[in-house]
Amino acid sequence: MAADGALIVYFVFALFPVVWMVILSLKPTNELFSTYFSFTPTLDAYRTVLGAGDDRGVPFPRFFVNSLIVSVGAVALSLVIGLPAAYAAARWRFRGSENLMFTLLSFRFAPELTVIIPLFVLYQKLGLFDTYVGMVWVLQLVTLPLIVWIMRSYFSDLSPELEQAALLDGYTRKQAFFRVVLPLVKPGIAAVSLLAFIFAWNNFVFPLILTSSNAQTVTVGALSFLGGDRPKYNLTAAAALISAVPPLLLALTIQRYLVRGLSFGAVKS
Amino acid sequence: MALTTPPAPPDRPAVPGGETAPVRPVPGWRRSLRPYLLIVPALLLTGGILYPFGLGLYYTLFDFAASKPRPDLVGVENYRRILSQSSFWESARVTVLYAVGAAAVETVLGVSVALLLHRASRVGRVLEKILILPLMIAPVIAAIMWKLMLQPSVGVVNHLLEPVGLGGVQWTDTPAGALLSSIAVDVWVYTPFVAVLALAGLRSLPVSPFEAAAVDGAGWWFTFRRLTLPMLWPYVLVAVIFRFMDSLKVFDIIYALTEGGPGDSTVVLQIRAYLEAIRFQRYSFGISYMIVLWAVVYLVTMVLVRYLGRIQNRAAEVPK
Numbered sequence: 001m002a003a004d005g006a007l008i009v010y011f012v013f014a015l016f017p018v019v020w021m022v023i024l025s026l027k028p029t030n031e032l033f034s035t036y037f038s039f040t041p042t043l044d045a046y047r048t049v050l051g052a053g054d055d056r057g058v059p060f061p062r063f064f065v066n067s068l069i070v071s072v073g074a075v076a077l078s079l080v081i082g083l084p085a086a087y088a089a090a091r092w093r094f095r096g097s098e099n100l101m102f103t104l105l106s107f108r109f110a111p112e113l114t115v116i117i118p119l120f121v122l123y124q125k126l127g128l129f130d131t132y133v134g135m136v137w138v139l140q141l142v143t144l145p146l147i148v149w150i151m152r153s154y155f156s157d158l159s160p161e162l163e164q165a166a167l168l169d170g171y172t173r174k175q176a177f178f179r180v181v182l183p184l185v186k187p188g189i190a191a192v193s194l195l196a197f198i199f200a201w202n203n204f205v206f207p208l209i210l211t212s213s214n215a216q217t218v219t220v221g222a223l224s225f226l227g228g229d230r231p232k233y234n235l236t237a238a239a240a241l242i243s244a245v246p247p248l249l250l251a252l253t254i255q256r257y258l259v260r261g262l263s264f265g266a267v268k269s
Numbered sequence: 270m271a272l273t274t275p276p277a278p279p280d281r282p283a284v285p286g287g288e289t290a291p292v293r294p295v296p297g298w299r300r301s302l303r304p305y306l307l308i309v310p311a312l313l314l315t316g317g318i319l320y321p322f323g324l325g326l327y328y329t330l331f332d333f334a335a336s337k338p339r340p341d342l343v344g345v346e347n348y349r350r351i352l353s354q355s356s357f358w359e360s361a362r363v364t365v366l367y368a369v370g371a372a373a374v375e376t377v378l379g380v381s382v383a384l385l386l387h388r389a390s391r392v393g394r395v396l397e398k399i400l401i402l403p404l405m406i407a408p409v410i411a412a413i414m415w416k417l418m419l420q421p422s423v424g425v426v427n428h429l430l431e432p433v434g435l436g437g438v439q440w441t442d443t444p445a446g447a448l449l450s451s452i453a454v455d456v457w458v459y460t461p462f463v464a465v466l467a468l469a470g471l472r473s474l475p476v477s478p479f480e481a482a483a484v485d486g487a488g489w490w491f492t493f494r495r496l497t498l499p500m501l502w503p504y505v506l507v508a509v510i511f512r513f514m515d516s517l518k519v520f521d522i523i524y525a526l527t528e529g530g531p532g533d534s535t536v537v538l539q540i541r542a543y544l545e546a547i548r549f550q551r552y553s554f555g556i557s558y559m560i561v562l563w564a565v566v567y568l569v570t571m572v573l574v575r576y577l578g579r580i581q582n583r584a585a586e587v588p589k
Contacts, residue, residue, distance in 0.1 A: 004392045007385045017414045033423050085311035089588050097535045109570050111518040114559040117546045118321035189501035202407035204521040219407050233417050240413050244406045250406040259469040267466050
């Protein structure tokens with residue numbers, strides 16, 4: 001009983017901000033500062049944030065679409081590049097493999113600003129500043145290590161005898177990989193892709209410095225509602241909630257696989 | 270559990286296609302080249318990131334800044350200046366305070382939540398499903414949410430605290446309050462991370478030692494100290510390492526919540542680097558800050574990961 005009580009206290013702390021944002025986002029602008037728990041709910045804030053009628057000129061729907069494009073792009077590219085690398089790292093131990101893997105993991109721990117300033121200079125020169133290509137390229141830093149490390153642990157879990165049997169049946173290596181190995185790790189691939197998508201979606205530093213308006217994402221966009229001398233809390237709350245919806249939905253669908261993903265395969269679930 | 274341990278057996282293909290496969294003989298050079306071919310794209314991409322990193326290192330040897338179109342080669346002058354500046358040491362102090370504070374609270378709270386959930390009452394099973402919610406919200410969005418709640422006069426936190434006489438707290442407007450508030454946001458976002466990992470650990474522990482302890486009539490505290498905690502430690506340690514490393518390089522939470530203020534009270538190293546490089550456009554100086562932070566994080570990671578490897582190996586020897 002006491003245990004349940006303690007748990008409930010923690011979960012109130014964990015859930016209250018979200019509930020409060022919902023309340024705040026439903027408040028009409030003129031009631032923002034007056035009463036607290038009694039008000040007439042309205043969807044005006046959502047209309048303003050999602051529509052064109054924003055007096056601050058923040059094109060939030062565009063930022064939302066931008067986030068979708070660059071996150072999907074980064075995940076797709078990371079899969080194409082990361083799956084073979086993960087497979088190789090799981091099945092062979094070759095010169096430099098551990099160093100390469102550790103280098104990849106070290107991206108996870110490197111302060112983002114270390115590469116971002118040189119990238120900013122390079123992007124200005126190459127015309128990649130504020131472009132989708134530029135954002136996809138840099139979000140690799142987030143998604144590729146995740147995909148390689150976790151998929152390596154999935155591939156290592158499969159018995160090599162599976163491929164052996166396939167080869168004896170007359171499959172080539174390539175066929176064995178595509179027809180035997182890949183289908184078996186499909187759930188893993190799906191889970192890690194969604195998790196990588198969430199990481200890319202939630203990233204803040206890269207879009208903050210490497211985009212200005214064309215390729216800006218929701219994380220930076222939501223912040224721009226806070227500016228000004230009279231911040232509109234309801235708009236900010238609505239923007240914050242909208243930008244949190246995709247990661248939350250995805251997280252609920254891949255919950256089973258989250259542990260391995262979050263810990264980069266260091267803890268298996 | 271393979272953060273450090275290499276997965277595959279020694280220097281030959283762990284799978285056939287190699288020596289033993291009878292079908293379609295592949296020339297030896299192609300066989301030994303195969304893993305490299307598979308990994309080349311990742312290698313190139315790694316290079317694509319290492320290049321700007323190298324470029325950044327190179328910039329730090331100059332006094333490259335917006336105010337100075339023709340940078341001079343200054344060698345290690347940037348680093349010398351950083352290490353002799355009191356503002357650097359102040360930032361380092363704030364960063365360590367933040368990282369240690371956040372990681373410590375998250376560890377204790379996260380492990381506690383995991384232990385409670387592990388007891389699996391019906392309430393626990395329902396709550397467990399929503400445990401990861403805060404973790405999936407972008408930290409910057411979480412900081413925005415908390416910023417709205419912590420507003421001194423109109424925020425809901427003070428409104429709720431009014432009845433207990435704590436109504437007018439200036440959460441983010443005093444140095445100590447700003448640091449505590451940002452740690453609180455970090456705790457809100459990342460406690461579930463520790464809890465989820467610890468819970469996974471708890472679920473994978475062998476049952477028999479606990480049964481034996483129960484038969485011997487061991488109390489809760491004894492069981493926790495002598496059995497649960499030692500066996501759980503490798504899992505918790507993974508979480509602690511991730512949390513400590515991540516909070517050393519905190520940026521988005523502080524950027525959105527306090528912007529480093531009031532004064533310089535929450536200017537952690539990444540924020541300092543951001544201000545120097547982006548706002549004041551002293552590029553070389555800002556990058557030098559980051560390189561220093563990177564070196565520290567790298568060294569600490571190496572030490573911790575090595576320690577983790579030892580712990581995991583020891584854990585692997587314990588018969589289950």
